[in-house]
Amino acid sequence: MADSGSFTETSITQAPTTGPSTSTSGQITNAVWHSSEFYDDAVARWTNITREPGKSVTDPDNSTQGAVALATSASRQRPPVTAERVVGMRKWAGAITDISDGILTVELAPLDHEGPTLVADFELALLAPDDSYAQVGDVVYLTTRMVRGRWGHLEATSHLRLRRAGQWSAEELRKVLSQAAERSKAFERYENGPTRGRLS
Amino acid sequence: MRTDPPEDDCLEISLFGPGKGECVLIHIGSGRWISVDSCFDQRRRNNPALKYLAELEVDTTTSMRMIVATHAHDDHFAGISDIFAACPSATFVCSSALTTPEFFALTDLEEQAHAGLPIRAYSEYRTVFKLVEARTSREFSPMGYAWASKILFSDNSGVAPARVIALSPSDIAFTRAQQALAKAIPKADDAKKVDAIDPNELAIALWVELGDKVALLGADLTPGPTGCGWQAVLATFSPEDTAKVYKVSHHGSVTGNHPGIWSQLLADSPIAILTPFRGRKLLPDMADRRRIYSQTSSAHITASVNRPSASKQVRRETASLGPLAKNVREPWGRCGHVRVRCRIGQTDWRVERFPPAQKL
Secondary structure (H helix, E strand, C coil): CCCCCCCCCEEECCCCCCCCCECCCCCECECCCCCCCCHHHHHHHHCCCCCCCCCCCCCCCCCCHHHHHHHHCCCCCCCCCCCEEEEEEEEEEEEEEEEECCEEEEEEEECCCCCCCEEEEEEHHHHCCCCCCCCCCCEEEEEEEEEECCCCCEEEEEEEEECCCCECCHHHHHHHHHHHHHHHHHHHHHCCCCCECCCC | CCCCCCCCCEEEEEEEECCECCEEEEEECCCCEEEECECCECCCCECHHHHHHHHCCCCHHHHEEEEEECCCCHHHHCCHHHHHHHCCCCEEEEEHHHHCHHHHHHHHHHHHHCCCCCCCCCHHHHHHHHHHHHCCCCCCCCEEEECCCCEEEEECCCCCCEEEEECCCCHHHHHHHHHHHHHHCCCCCCECCCCCCCCHHHCCCEEEEECCEEEEECCCCCCCCCCCHHHHHHHHCCCCCCEEEEECHHHHCHHHCCHHHHHHHEEEEEEEEECCEECCCEECCHHHHHHHHCCCCEEEECCCCCCCCCCHHHHHHHHHCCCCCEEEECCCCCCEEEEEEEECCCCCCEEEEECCCEEC
16 A cells, blocks of 8 residues: 655754653653664655655755755765754554553554554553553554754654543433434344245 | 355355454355455455455355354454445344444444544444445345344255354343443443443354255354353254354354364364464464364364564554554454365365465
8 A cells, every 4th residue: 555644844943852852741752763774765755755766866856855865864964953843744543452561552543644554562651641541442642753853863753642532421422322222223123033035 | 266166056164364353255055145254354455255256256236145243343343344335135134232222322422432533343333234224125134133043044945955043142141231231331421432342252153054064153152151152052052963164263262162062063073264363362372273173183274373474564654653662563464265165965075275374
């Protein structure tokens, strides 16, 4: 299935972080994603860039040159100091299928792109301050961002949070239960007799 | 050849399963088909049962007579609404326990609680219910309910009498289900979520007959508790013949086994077919294999119990998840196919395994 990651670039105004940081909601969100075999590929996909064979990434005719250079120039020359920018973001949602030994297991499905459903483990502490409320069946969101740092380097940040969906109101429940009773009554007509087939 | 259709007098049991999920297709003679549960092939992005029927050039709009959802667990109903949508002449059958207002309410509440999210335990049922409401037929009912000893399908018009009997759920299991479903309905000011309720004791086990050929499909039925599961089946069901093919209950786990299944319902050394379950625990485990092989030398599984190596697509997605996600895995993998066929009056059952299916 083709990826459909979209390009987004958003300025971050605060100073760059130098270690694990805390988001406004209190979760641990920051971790440097060291280069891996998928690093270049991930950058290209997140920024929606296709490299053409034989074409220089600094080709002035290449409209995507800035972003590609971003992905490849860090090791060649130090770029000028700039503000941090988010150059890619992806989101997943998933239901908690298990919580044990401080680990929660989640079945994650992509929210904003095409991709396979995956199962992953997370430290329960990442849901702080909601970690004590998390239960099997609850929904969590995982957001990852690719951030271009002030010195042109790339970092991936991740953020896991528990969905706070509010509470059922008496009116909501009354309405649903009333409709369900009607539907159940309508389906009573299917209860009798052999289901299929002819007896000869 | 996988694409060779079964003869009119042939009973075929085709079992499909990736690492998590299962579907059974039954050819019950004379071009009539029955589907039991459903699974999805995440690698190939298709429904393996519908794909197979298309390969056999089966007209699903007329040939599919019944679609049975044995129980409401996601490894058994993924994509079942797609099968029902493709088979307008089929009757959809589920447990009588799912006819209560409470179950309908839970499906609707879940739709609200998970609006906009790709997380829906009961979404397949909601889609099926909408299709049922849209279908009216004077010739047959678009929906039916199963309970212990109910004849779901009976047709003497083909080459041989064909019959499908539900062996479960028992009355006690039904009562327990009603209580569990009622308890699961949230109250005002409760957190906005819905717990998926459908214990395996409510699963529909099926007895399939075509002439002298008999198969037992065990779904995920549990041994008990008292008055439920296999205990109840063995206490109330006494077949004239024994089954030669057994779709092993609950992925071969001890939690789906009862010694009476093998001694009372199955022929000596039956053909055992099953699907793996790659959850927190991998099923069947070594003890399960030993137990199955103590009863038969012919045991076949649709895919390896072990988790498969990640595809390129999975590796890319895993890399995108970032550093917080640990032990990332894709439990489904490729979907395998075990096919068992035998013609009426013959004694040689032919077992075929299509990769990644293998001997247990």
